[in-house]
Amino acid sequence: MGSHLLGLRDCSREEIESILDRASYFDGYRNQKLTSLKGLSIAALFFEPSTRTRFSFEVATRWLSGEFYNFSTESSSVVKGESLLDSVNTLKSMGINAMIVRHRASGILQWLSTKISGISLINAGDGSHEHPTQALLDLYTIKKYHSSLEGLKVLMIGDIKHSRVVRSSVTGLKAMGARVTLAGPPTLLPKEFAREGVEISWDIHPYMNDADVVYMLRLQKERQKKGLIPSLKEYTRLYGLNEERLKYLKPGALVMHPGPMNIGVEITAEALKQLEDHNDIRLGINEQVESGVVVRAAVLDYLMGEKPR
Amino acid sequence: MSKTLLFKNAVVLDPRQSLKAKRDILVEGGKIKKLGSHLQDGGYDEVIDLEGRFIVPGFVDMHVHLREPGEENKETIFSGSRAAVAGGITSLCCMPNTQPPIDNPQTVKYVQERADKANMARIYPLGTITLQRGGDELTSYGTLLEEGVKAFSDDGKMVASSSVMYHAMSYIRKFDALIISHCEEETLSRDGEAHEGYWSSILGLQGLPPVAEELAVARDILLARDTGARLHLAHVSLARSVEWIKWAKEQGIKVTAETTPHHLLLDHSWLEGFNPQAKMRPPLRTEADRRALLQGLKSGVIDAVATDHAPHREEDKSGDFTSAAFGITGLETAVPLLLTELVKPGVISLEHLVSCYSCRPAEILGIDGGTIKEGSPADLVVLDLEAPGRVESRNFYSRGKNTPFEGWKTAGKPVMTVVEGQIKMKEGDLLEG
Numbered sequence: 001m002g003s004h005l006l007g008l009r010d011c012s013r014e015e016i017e018s019i020l021d022r023a024s025y026f027d028g029y030r031n032q033k034l035t036s037l038k039g040l041s042i043a044a045l046f047f048e049p050s051t052r053t054r055f056s057f058e059v060a061t062r063w064l065s066g067e068f069y070n071f072s073t074e075s076s077s078v079v080k081g082e083s084l085l086d087s088v089n090t091l092k093s094m095g096i097n098a099m100i101v102r103h104r105a106s107g108i109l110q111w112l113s114t115k116i117s118g119i120s121l122i123n124a125g126d127g128s129h130e131h132p133t134q135a136l137l138d139l140y141t142i143k144k145y146h147s148s149l150e151g152l153k154v155l156m157i158g159d160i161k162h163s164r165v166v167r168s169s170v171t172g173l174k175a176m177g178a179r180v181t182l183a184g185p186p187t188l189l190p191k192e193f194a195r196e197g198v199e200i201s202w203d204i205h206p207y208m209n210d211a212d213v214v215y216m217l218r219l220q221k222e223r224q225k226k227g228l229i230p231s232l233k234e235y236t237r238l239y240g241l242n243e244e245r246l247k248y249l250k251p252g253a254l255v256m257h258p259g260p261m262n263i264g265v266e267i268t269a270e271a272l273k274q275l276e277d278h279n280d281i282r283l284g285i286n287e288q289v290e291s292g293v294v295v296r297a298a299v300l301d302y303l304m305g306e307k308p309r
Numbered sequence: 310m311s312k313t314l315l316f317k318n319a320v321v322l323d324p325r326q327s328l329k330a331k332r333d334i335l336v337e338g339g340k341i342k343k344l345g346s347h348l349q350d351g352g353y354d355e356v357i358d359l360e361g362r363f364i365v366p367g368f369v370d371m372h373v374h375l376r377e378p379g380e381e382n383k384e385t386i387f388s389g390s391r392a393a394v395a396g397g398i399t400s401l402c403c404m405p406n407t408q409p410p411i412d413n414p415q416t417v418k419y420v421q422e423r424a425d426k427a428n429m430a431r432i433y434p435l436g437t438i439t440l441q442r443g444g445d446e447l448t449s450y451g452t453l454l455e456e457g458v459k460a461f462s463d464d465g466k467m468v469a470s471s472s473v474m475y476h477a478m479s480y481i482r483k484f485d486a487l488i489i490s491h492c493e494e495e496t497l498s499r500d501g502e503a504h505e506g507y508w509s510s511i512l513g514l515q516g517l518p519p520v521a522e523e524l525a526v527a528r529d530i531l532l533a534r535d536t537g538a539r540l541h542l543a544h545v546s547l548a549r550s551v552e553w554i555k556w557a558k559e560q561g562i563k564v565t566a567e568t569t570p571h572h573l574l575l576d577h578s579w580l581e582g583f584n585p586q587a588k589m590r591p592p593l594r595t596e597a598d599r600r601a602l603l604q605g606l607k608s609g610v611i612d613a614v615a616t617d618h619a620p621h622r623e624e625d626k627s628g629d630f631t632s633a634a635f636g637i638t639g640l641e642t643a644v645p646l647l648l649t650e651l652v653k654p655g656v657i658s659l660e661h662l663v664s665c666y667s668c669r670p671a672e673i674l675g676i677d678g679g680t681i682k683e684g685s686p687a688d689l690v691v692l693d694l695e696a697p698g699r700v701e702s703r704n705f706y707s708r709g710k711n712t713p714f715e716g717w718k719t720a721g722k723p724v725m726t727v728v729e730g731q732i733k734m735k736e737g738d739l740l741e742g
Contacts, residue, residue: 081629105631106513107583112629127631128513167513192510 004121005299006109007130008171016139016175023140023291023298030294036305037066043091046072046102046124047079052259052289053124053134057100060297064305069096081108085115092119098304100124106164120303128162134258135168137295139176141287142213145254149176155207156180157239158217158266159188160200165217165258170196181207184217184239187228204239208248216241216257216266232265241267243274251280256288313337313353314730319364319691323681324664334364336687339730344683357725359691365663366679367399367688367726368644369670371489371567372464372543372615374636375432378419379408384620384708386420389640390429392618392707394733396641397723399688400431400671400678405442406465412437412448417456428741429733431688433676438463438477438488444470450481459674462489464543467525469495474529478538487673488533489541492525492550493517493590502631504592508580514630517592519547526550530557533564541673542566544617546591548601555610565673567613568602570643571713574650575599579713585626585633586713589619606665607657612673614666616643620709638709642700646714648692648721659694691725698722706739 008016026034042061044054054072061068071091073079088099098120101109106127113121125131143149154173160166160182170193173180180198182189194200201207208214219235229235236242241255249255255275263269275283314336321332321344335343335353370393376384386403393401403420405411411420411434424432436453440446442463450461461481467490468474478488498521503509505516526542530553533540542554545566557564571589576596579587587593605611619636626633647666651657671679678688698719702710726734733740 080632082624082632084629105629108629108631110583111585126513130513161510162513164513167511190505190510190516192507195507196511 003303004109004113005132005303006113006121006123008132008135008168008175009130011175013175016136016172019136019295019298019302020140020143022302023294026294026297026301033065034063035065036301037061037064040097040304041067041069041095042098042100042300043069043071043096044100044124045084045087048102048104048125050102050124052292053102056289056292057124057296059293060300063293064297064301066300079103081105081111084108085112088112088116088119092116098122098300103127122299122303125164128164128167130168131164132168133296133299134165135172136299137288137291138169138215138256138258139172140295141256141284141291142254144287144291145282145284146212149173149178152178152212153210154178154180154213154215155183155204155211156215156217157183157204159219159223160184160193160217161188161190162220162223163217169215170198174198183207185229185235188223205248208245209250211249211253213254213256214241214249216255218258218260219262219265221262236265236268240265242271243268246271246274246278246281249281253281254284255281256284259285259288261285312355312730315348315353315356316364317356317358318361319359320361321681322363322365322660322663324660325668325680326682328681329660334681334689336727336730339687341681341683341685341687344681362724363659363692363694364681365690365692366667366681367690367728368397368666369674369676369679370398370401370615370618370640370643371613371670371674373401373403373618373640374406374620375403376620377407377423378416382622386423386432387427388706388708389618389620390424390427390432391739392640392705393430394726394728395706395737395739397644397690397692397726398430398640399690399726399728400433400676402433402435402459402674404462404464405435405437410437410442411435412440414452414456417453417458421457430728431678433457433459433674435459435489436461438468439473442466444468444473447473447477447480450484450486454484454486459676460487460489460541462491462543464489464491467491467493467495471528471532475532475536478532478536478540482536482538485539487539487541489543490525490529491543492522492529492545494521494524497521497524501592502588503580504577504594506577506595508577512580512583514580517590519549519594522547522591523549523553526553530554530562530564533557534560534562537563539563540565544569544572544591544615545611546572546594546598546602548598551601551605551610554605558610565612566610567615568606568611569617570614570639570646571637572602573599573606573614574646575713583630584713585628585630586637586711586715588630588633588635589637590635603656607661612665612669614643614647615670616640618707620707621711623710626711637711637713638705638707640707641705642712642714645698645700645719645722646717648694649719653694653720687727687730689727690723692721693724694721696720696722696724
C-alpha cells in the first residue's frame with residue numbers, strides 16, 4: 001500500500017492486521033495525549049458531506065499531536081480531477097504531509113496517486129468504490145467483540161451496488177477469513193459480487209439466524225426516486241430490521257450500521273429501542289464510532305508515524 | 310493527374326476478384342490502367358519495385374470522427390486525413406456529430422472543400438438522420454445525397470423515438486440510401502461509464518447495461534424488416550448483437566454491421582486501475598463478447614471493421630476516469646494492430662482483413678475503391694508484413710493521442726499509401742500535394 005491508503009484491495013492481510021494491532025495498542029491510551037504525529041500536518045479535502053468521518057480523523061490527528069486543517073468544500077459543483085490535483089499541490093507547497101480525501105468519483109485517488117509524490121493520500125470515500133477506513137474500523141469493532149474474524153458469518157444488507165463500504169468490507173472481511181453474504185433488492189445487488197467469493201441473496205431470512213454480524217447499510221432515499229425500489233416502506237418490509245426479525249438473530253450477534261441511520265428505513269424505531277435494552281444481541285453503533293478514532297489514528301500512524309522525517 | 314506510375318513485382322491481393330498473384334500495376338490518370346504480368350517499364354514517370362510485397366486496395370474506414378467543424382482542437386479534416394493515409398486508409402466516412410452537425414448542404418460543402426484542400430484521403434461526409442441530431446425532424450436526405458453524402462447517422466446517440474426512426478427508414482427507401490445506427494438505448498445508458506459487469510461492479514463505476522445495445526440492435530433490425538430500409542449497425546460490441554444480426558441476415562433483412570479493432574482486441578479487464586484510455590462507448594465488453602465478435606467477423610455475420618476514431622484533447626483524457634471523455638483514436642493503429650494481433654497468428658487471413666476493412670465497406674457505402682481492377686481508382690496500399698513497429702502516440706499525425714495501445718509492439722504495417730494515383734505516404738512519411 002506504500003505511503004497511501006487508497007483501498008483495501010491494495011492491502012495484504014499482514015498490513016490489515018498490523019493496522020488493527022496498532023489500533024488495539026492505541027485503545028489502551030485513550031485518555032492520554034500521544035505524540036507520534038507531532039510536527040505533521042494533515043488536511044481533509046471533502047467534496048461530499050460528512051460529519052463523522054471527517055470529525056473522527058480530526059480527533060485522531062489531534063490525539064496524536066498532529067495539526068489538522070480543514071479544506072472541505074461541500075458545494076454541489078463537480079470538482080474534476082485536474083482541479084483536485086491543483087488543490088493538492090497547493091496544500092503540499094504549504095507543508096501539508098497527508099491528505100484525507102472524499103470525492104464522488106470512483107477511482108479518483110488512484111489517479112491522484114500517480115500524479116503526486118511526497119505526500120500521503122488517505123481515501124475517505126471515493127464514489128461507489130472504496131471507503132477503507134470505515135471497513136477497517138468495522139473489522140476492528142467486530143474483532144473486539146467476537147475476538148476473531150476467522151470463520152465469522154457476516155450478513156450485509158441493503159444497497160450493495162452503490163456502497164463503497166461494502167467494496168472495502170468484502171475485501172477486508174475475506175482477507176481476515178470471514179464468510180460474507182450480501183443481501184438486498186435485485187436492483188441494488190450486482191450478481192458479479194459472487195465472483196469475489198461471497199454469497200449473494202435477495203432474501204435476508206435464510207441468513208438471519210446464523211449470522212454473527214448483521215450489517216445494515218444506509219439507504220439513500222434517492223434510490224426510490226430513481227426507480228430502483230418501489231417505496232421505502234416496502235424496503236423496510238423486506239430488508240429492514242424490525243422487532244420480528246430481531247427474534248431470529250442468534251444470541252451474541254452484533255448489529256452494525258455505518259451511520260447515520262435512517263430510523264424507520266433500515267431499522268425500525270421499535271427494533272432500535274429493543275436492541276438498546278437487549279442483553280443477548282448487541283448494537284455496535286457506538287463502538288463503531290469509538291473504533292473510528294483509534295483505527296484512524298492507527299492508519300495515520302502506520303502511514304506517517306514512525307518514518308524518519 | 311496525368312502522372313503514370315508502374316508498380317512492379319507486387320503481390321496483388323484483391324478478395325473481390327479472388328486475386329492473389331504476382332502482378333504489375335500501371336496507374337494513369339488516377340486510375341488503374343493495366344494489371345498484368347511483366348509490364349514494360351519504359352516511359353513512365355515513376356517505376357516502383359515492390360520486391361514481392363503485398364499491394365491491396367486502400368482501406369476504407371466507415372466510422373471516423375474528424376471533429377471539424379466545431380472541435381478543431383481535437384482534430385481537423387487536415388490532421389485526420391493525414392492520420393488516415395499514414396495508417397493505410399484511403400477513404401473514410403466522417404461522422405456528422407460536428408458543431409454544427411452535418412445536416413445541411415452548406416456544412417457538407419464545407420467538409421468537402423476542407424477535404425479537397427487537405428488532399429490526402431478521400432473523405433465522405435455522412436449526414437445526420439435527424440436535424441441537429443435532435444431526434445425529432447428528418448434531415449433532407451434527397452438534398453444531401455445530391456451533395457454527395459453516402460449514408461446517414463446520428464452517431465453518438467440513438468434516435469430515441471421509434472416512430473421517428475420508423476419514418477426515417479420508410480422515407481429513405483426512395484433513395485435506397487443507408488442508415489447507420491448507433492445502438493444504445495439511452496434511458497438505460499445515460500449515466501453509464503463502463504460495461505455493467507464484473508469490473509464496473511468491483512470498481513464502483515456506473516454500469517452501461519449490455520441490454521441497452523441489444524435493445525437498440527433488435528429494434529432497428531425490426532424496423533428495417535418492416536420498412537425494407539438498408540440498415541448498417543455501427544460499432545457492434547456484444548455476442549448477443551452478433552446473434553441478432555445473424556438472425557436478421559437469415560431472414561433476408563437488409564442489415565450489415567461493423568465492429569472496431571478495440572472491441573476485437575480488448576476486454577473490460579482493461580478498466581483495472583481506472584484506466585481512462587479504456588473508457589469508450591460502446592464500452593469494452595467481456596472476453597466472451599470479444600470472442601463472439603471475432604467469430605462473427607470470421608463467419609461474415611459482421612461485415613466490416615471500422616475504427617470509431619474519436620480523438621480528444623490531452624486534458625480531456627488525462628484526468629480521473631469519471632471526468633475523462635469517451636473514445637479512442639484508431640486511424641494510425643488499426644492496420645498494424647490487426648495485422649499483428651489477428652493476421653499474423655492466423656486468427657483471420659490477410660484476405661479477410663482486406664475484405665472487411667476495404668472491399669465490404671466500399672460495397673456497403675456504394676463508393677469506388679475496395680478493389681484493384683482495370684478502370685477502378687488507384688487507391689492502393691503496400692503492406693510489409695514483417696516490418697516491426699511500436700504504437701507511439703507522440704508520433705501520430707492525428708491530434709488525438711488517446712490510445713490504450715500505447716507501447717504495443719507491432720509486426721506488419723502499411724508502408725505506402727496511394728490515393729487516386731498519387732503517393733501520399735511512403736515509409737511513414739507523408740508526401741504533400
